[in-house]
Amino acid sequence: MKRNIIEHFKNMDTLLAIVILLVVSLFIVQSLEFNYPSNVFPLTLEALIALFALIILLKPRKIKITSEDENQDTPNWFKIGGMFFGSVIYLIIMPLVGFYITSFIFISFTAWIIGKNYSIKALGISSAVSLMVILLIFAIFYIFVQVPTPSGILL
16 A cells, blocks of 8 residues: 555655645645735745646656656655644744744755755755845835735744
């Protein structure tokens, strides 16, 4: 039975899409508690993430087995667990700390954990990209659209 499940999820795209959809559903449940206009930003992002996950899940794939795939018997539970628990922690501390700081840490962590290189340099690159993403989100929603993001103690 266990071997059948592993074979079913041999294609990591399918497993990743399912995990993303589960995590996004947690985010959507929390976002429904926000009042308008504060709920516009998170619901927009969550809808886009869910859409992309559905595209990944439903796209037809040709499975090509490479030497790396042959050596990988099971999914990388470290990455899957890190994404899941990181998302849960993000949901818990965002109302306390604030959207921008929490999102910066969350994006840095998830980009680093899903990569193949766990060095300090890779964490620095993930943090730099995360900072650019947060600045872009700030510019779009705070400056241009003037929609508030969830606030906390720090920001």
